[in-house]
Structure formats: C-alpha cells, structure tokens
Amino acid sequence: MIIELSSTATSRDADTLAASLTARYGRVHPVLLGANWLLVLPGAGGAAAAEVAGLPGVDRVVPTAGPFHLAERALRPAGSVVSVSGVDIGGPGFTVVAGPCAVETEEQLARSASAVASAGAALLRGGAYKPRTSPYAFQGLGEEGLRLLARQRERGGLGVVTEATQPAEVQLVAEYADMVQIGTRNMQNFALLKEVGRCGRPVLLKRGMAATVEEWLCAAEYVLSEGNPDVVLCERGIRAYGQETRFTLDLSIIPVVKKLTHLPVIVDPSHSTGSPFLVAPMTVAAAAAGADGVIVDVHADPASARCDGAQAILPQDFERLMEELAPVVEAGGRRLTRAHRGLQPLVA
Structure with a gap:
C-alpha cells in the first residue's frame, strides 16, 4: 500500500x-x-x-500488491513521462537514442553524433565506462570520454546518455551526463542502484540478461525508493539457447511490463540481437509492440570499433531506419520525438 x-x-x-x-x-x-x-x-x-x-x-x-510498490501501474495509471534535457520518454512520443557503444576518440564520436543528430535521433548514447566480459577488453576512456560526450552535447545539442558501473563513479558521471545508464551486468548491483537514486539525473535501467520481470522491477524500485522518480526501463535481451542471435529480444514483455508499471519502456535492438541486419526490423517491431523508444548502436567504421562493432549499424543505415520507422510510429498514433536543440553543457 x-x-x-x-x-x-x-x-x-x-x-x-x-x-x-x-x-x-x-x-x-x-x-x-x-x-x-x-x-x-x-x-x-x-x-x-x-x-x-x-x-x-x-x-x-x-x-499495491508488491514486491515493488512505487513502480506499480496503480500509482500512476496514465503512465509516467521522463524528461531528459527537454526530450520526453513516454507519453505520445517514440524516442530514439543513438550513438556508438563506446567513446573511442573525439573524431569517432563526432562522426557518429553528427550522423545520428541529422537523421533525427533525440539523444546521444556513448559509453565512457565499459563493463566487459574479459578484463583485457577495452574498458572505456573514463572521465576523458565523459568530457568528449559533453563537448558533443555543446556542439550538437543532443542530451547525453552514458553508463555508470560502480557507486564511486556515479557523481562524476552525473556531472557530465543528462541520463545515467545502468547496464545489464549491474541491474542487481544494489549499492549502485541506491547511488543513482540519489544522483539527481534520470536513470536508464537495462534488464539483466537472466532477470525475471519481477527482479527487473524490484531493481527499479531501489532507484525510486531513494527519491528518483525518473526511471526508464530497457529490454536488451535475455540469454539465448542458439547462436543465431546474441540474446533473445523479448518483445512480448513490452505490453506485459507496461501493464505492470507506469515507467516508460524502451528496447535495445543492438545488444540483444548482436547483428546489424536485425536492428531495423526489431526497432520497427518494438514500436509496433508499444515500446516508448529504442537505443541503437551507430558507428561510422564498425570494423575498427573497440567495443561491439559487430552489432553497430552504419550512419547511412541508421538514416534509412529512421525513414522506415516514422510511418510505423505514426500508424500507432504516436510521433517520433525530436531533440531539444541549443543545450548548454553541464561541464565546461
């Protein structure tokens, strides 16, 4: 109750x-x-x-029935809208977040940021801290990556979505970012969830790769219970049996979760499928299933990417995707969310 x-x-x-x-x-x-x-x-x-x-x-x-209470649909029957630097996620819009999986260089980020902005993305994604399966894989540029993201926001006007991987990083990430992402590997890092609940920024919470819906929503409850009302859920795929896709993108869970919670729900077609050719059809399917948006990997030279290049799509493919997506979104009575231009940087 x-x-x-x-x-x-x-x-x-x-x-x-x-x-x-x-x-x-x-x-x-x-x-x-x-x-x-x-x-x-x-x-x-x-x-x-x-x-x-x-x-x-x-x-x-x-x-409320629990075990999550603040996340229950009953609290906000009409659904919640989360604003990220003037860009709404939830409500009548369909929001596209796009950019490289990881920030590598200023030139690489600038090329991707320019491409996704001109094609109609509403927010820029890019990882400065990267939790990787192997300790020898590229772990991100850290604070330098955050600075590069903030510089792109100043130049292009797209709000920044980037990940924090441990509690000690949260305040620094929040100084630079417009939205703090919690990745699949940290969905049940409860100390981290509590910290982002106090950080004063909207939170993008990805579903754990083996998490139930209840576990996912209880993770959101950790953030909400610290006083942060601005949580967006992200379905990014669960463990698959075969090797045809990286994970299984559980699109059927979108209407289920939207029935259970008032929080907006977006989809990650890049990390879930692991295949560039599947990104467009799964994005369109996500829109048809009632998702509030998608987060897509876009890289100008995927072959040279230091993180998840195999799943990234090219800028021209992203532009084509946005053209194909618009009529599907409109057919569902919604519209593509546009970016709020002319933002001021959070950090000099």
Whole structure:
C-alpha cells in the first residue's frame, strides 16, 4: 500500500505519520518522490486502506500488491513521462537514442553524433565506462570520454546518455551526463542502484540478461525508493539457447511490463540481437509492440570499433531506419520525438 500525502506535507509530517503507523502495520518507508511525500507500507492489506484514508494530511491511498510498490501501474495509471534535457520518454512520443557503444576518440564520436543528430535521433548514447566480459577488453576512456560526450552535447545539442558501473563513479558521471545508464551486468548491483537514486539525473535501467520481470522491477524500485522518480526501463535481451542471435529480444514483455508499471519502456535492438541486419526490423517491431523508444548502436567504421562493432549499424543505415520507422510510429498514433536543440553543457 502507498499513502500519498497532501502537497503541503513536510518531511516532519511524513516522519510523524510514519512513526504512528509503524507499530500497527510494520515498517513504513517515507519517500520524497519528485515533489510528493509518499509512505510505502509493504505489509498493509486492503482493510488498512479505508482506515488510513481518513487520517489528516492523507491525499489518497493506493493499494499495491508488491514486491515493488512505487513502480506499480496503480500509482500512476496514465503512465509516467521522463524528461531528459527537454526530450520526453513516454507519453505520445517514440524516442530514439543513438550513438556508438563506446567513446573511442573525439573524431569517432563526432562522426557518429553528427550522423545520428541529422537523421533525427533525440539523444546521444556513448559509453565512457565499459563493463566487459574479459578484463583485457577495452574498458572505456573514463572521465576523458565523459568530457568528449559533453563537448558533443555543446556542439550538437543532443542530451547525453552514458553508463555508470560502480557507486564511486556515479557523481562524476552525473556531472557530465543528462541520463545515467545502468547496464545489464549491474541491474542487481544494489549499492549502485541506491547511488543513482540519489544522483539527481534520470536513470536508464537495462534488464539483466537472466532477470525475471519481477527482479527487473524490484531493481527499479531501489532507484525510486531513494527519491528518483525518473526511471526508464530497457529490454536488451535475455540469454539465448542458439547462436543465431546474441540474446533473445523479448518483445512480448513490452505490453506485459507496461501493464505492470507506469515507467516508460524502451528496447535495445543492438545488444540483444548482436547483428546489424536485425536492428531495423526489431526497432520497427518494438514500436509496433508499444515500446516508448529504442537505443541503437551507430558507428561510422564498425570494423575498427573497440567495443561491439559487430552489432553497430552504419550512419547511412541508421538514416534509412529512421525513414522506415516514422510511418510505423505514426500508424500507432504516436510521433517520433525530436531533440531539444541549443543545450548548454553541464561541464565546461
């Protein structure tokens, strides 16, 4: 159960009510989610709702089943929209995030950023910190990569989405990025999830490669419970049996997750399939299935890429994809989200 307090409630009001309810209903979790104080009562049943609804300062009571509560659709039945530097993810738009898997050089990033911006991408992706399967693989440029991303935002106006891989990196990444990504390998790194919940930036949470939907949404709950309302889920494929694709892109999960949660859901057709020729059809299929967007790997010279070049598509193929995608999005009663140009850099 969730208790939403009135808009005038203070932290003292929330703490006082939480203390009075703890003895009766077990542990109560006060959360300042956006501008509203919420009290999460994991163990309270339907009978408690009527009693609690009449208490002073209570605006409404939302019955929830758990084990995730703040992520449940019941809290925001119309769905949530997450704004990233003026670009909305969720709602009537379909948002395309694109760029190289990893930042390698200024020239490489500039070529990809220019290409995706001119083709109509709304946000720029690029990894400065890269968690890799092998310790000998390219691990990213670190802070220098973040600087290069910020420079591209200043020049081209696309907001930046980039990954943090450990709690100690989060504040630095948040200084440069417009959205902090949590990768599949870190979906259940709970210390990291708590830290991004406090970082003041929207969060892109990728599904773990072997995670159930419940585990995925509970991971989102960690971020929400720290007071960050701006979480976007990303389906990026689960473990496959065969070798025809890198992972199995579970498009059937999109309507399931959108029924369960108010959080926006996007799809990663690049990391899931591992094949450039599958990116376009899976992007179109994701739009048809009701996804709120996609995140796509684009590299001007995939053969020379230091990270996941085998799955990246060329700029001209991305341009063609955007042309093919538009009528599918429009047929579903939506529109392609456009970038908010003229952004100022977060870091000089």
